[in-house]
Amino acid sequence: MATIELEQDYYLHNFKALLKTVEQYHASLLSTDEKQWLRSFYQLSTDAQMLLIRLLSRKGVLFRFNKLNYDEITNIDLAKDALIHAHFISQEITALHQQQVISISDIFSLYTKPELLRLFPNIIEKTDKKAEIISKLESHVDSEYLLNIISEPLVMVQQQTLLAKFLLLFFGNSHQDLSQFVLSDLGLNKFENYQIDTSTQLFHTTEQVDQWLALTQLSDLYWRAHETKDYDTISSLVPLLPKAASWLPLENKRQKLINHIARDLERNYQYDIALALFR
Numbered sequence: 001m002a003t004i005e006l007e008q009d010y011y012l013h014n015f016k017a018l019l020k021t022v023e024q025y026h027a028s029l030l031s032t033d034e035k036q037w038l039r040s041f042y043q044l045s046t047d048a049q050m051l052l053i054r055l056l057s058r059k060g061v062l063f064r065f066n067k068l069n070y071d072e073i074t075n076i077d078l079a080k081d082a083l084i085h086a087h088f089i090s091q092e093i094t095a096l097h098q099q100q101v102i103s104i105s106d107i108f109s110l111y112t113k114p115e116l117l118r119l120f121p122n123i124i125e126k127t128d129k130k131a132e133i134i135s136k137l138e139s140h141v142d143s144e145y146l147l148n149i150i151s152e153p154l155v156m157v158q159q160q161t162l163l164a165k166f167l168l169l170f171f172g173n174s175h176q177d178l179s180q181f182v183l184s185d186l187g188l189n190k191f192e193n194y195q196i197d198t199s200t201q202l203f204h205t206t207e208q209v210d211q212w213l214a215l216t217q218l219s220d221l222y223w224r225a226h227e228t229k230d231y232d233t234i235s236s237l238v239p240l241l242p243k244a245a246s247w248l249p250l251e252n253k254r255q256k257l258i259n260h261i262a263r264d265l266e267r268n269y270q271y272d273i274a275l276a277l278f279r
Contacts (some may be wrong), residue, residue, distance in 0.1 A: 001191060008138070009050060009072055010181075011054075011178065011181075012046070012050050013192075014181035017181075018167070018170050019038060021170055022166050023038065025201065026201070029203055029205070031163055031206070031208055036049060036085075037162060040086050040088070041088075043086070044083070044086060045082055047078065048079040048082040048083050050072060050073050050079070051068075051070070051079040052088050053178075055089065055155075055157045056160060056163045060105065061156050061157045062106055062154060062155075062156045063110070063154065063155055063157075064152060065153040066153065078154065088156050088158055088159075089155045089156055090155065091153055091155050093147065093150070093156070094144070095156045097147065101156075102156065104134075104137050104140075104146060107132050107154065108133075108137050108146075109134060110154070113128075113129075113130050113133065116130075116137075118260065119149050120133075120146075121255060123136055123137070123140065124136060127171045154261040161213075164216075165209060166215060168203075168213065168216075169203065174212070174216040202249065210248065211245065212249075212250060213241070214255065215253055215254060218237060218240055218241070219253075222234060222237055222260060231264065231265070231270070234261055234264050234265065235273065238265075238273060241254070241261075259277075261277060262275075262277035262278045
């Protein structure tokens with residue numbers, strides 16, 4: 001089989017295909033702000049669009065700008081400025097911290113231990129582990145001092161949760177992401193062609209979409225705690241479980257999560273809570 005070479009801007013075409021489908025078939029489920037986001041995106045330069053998609057595709061929302069390097073983006077500095085001007089990203093890290101949008105941990109977790117040692121030689125000891133270093137910085141009384149030490153630009157993606165909604169509307173589930181397009185382009189995944197119209201939509205109201213996304217977020221918290229056997233966190237999710245839903249797809253998703261939580265609590269000998277959940 002011949003090797004398939006992807007164009008450098010393959011992800012831009014894929015992202016636009018995603019948006020086109022969402023606009024065409026799910027416009028009624030988009031808010032005024034979300035529709036404005038789409039209009040603003042199309043007004044960006046190609047470089048700015050590609051940089052935004054690159055950032056949206058990465059883990060987290062906070063990045064060290066000088067560490068970003070994409071050969072296909074002609075002028076990454078101009079692209080960054082355009083995204084800041086259009087409010088897709090922010091560089092006001094101090095303000096975001098003061099607004100409690102991001103924490104000291106979020107910021108300094110971006111740095112390696114040797115980098116943190118160079119930044120804060122009077123606060124950190126060489127024997128400190130990375131987690132201990134972050135804890136010391138979080139407990140430091142002068143967060144403004146800590147932030148002023150940073151000389152490089154940091155950027156934060158705004159409205160990152162929009163991507164989760166677009167993907168959900170496109171795929172109809174919370175498991176697939178932009179990488180699915182790449183697998184399809186490479187011929188590793190093939191899909192049947194079938195008619196797409198309003199009659200095939202999973203979601204019919206914005207409330208259904210919002211409830212699905214909220215339950216997905218709760219499920220993600222569970223699976224992270226499950227992987228580390230963090231039973232305290234798993235127990236803390238029980239009061240957050242939503243009430244039974246009349247919409248069957250959401251209720252099925254809710255009951256699966258309840259069974260997962262109950263199973264783990266049973267294994268941790270929390271029989272009363274587990275039995276109540278199983279019931």
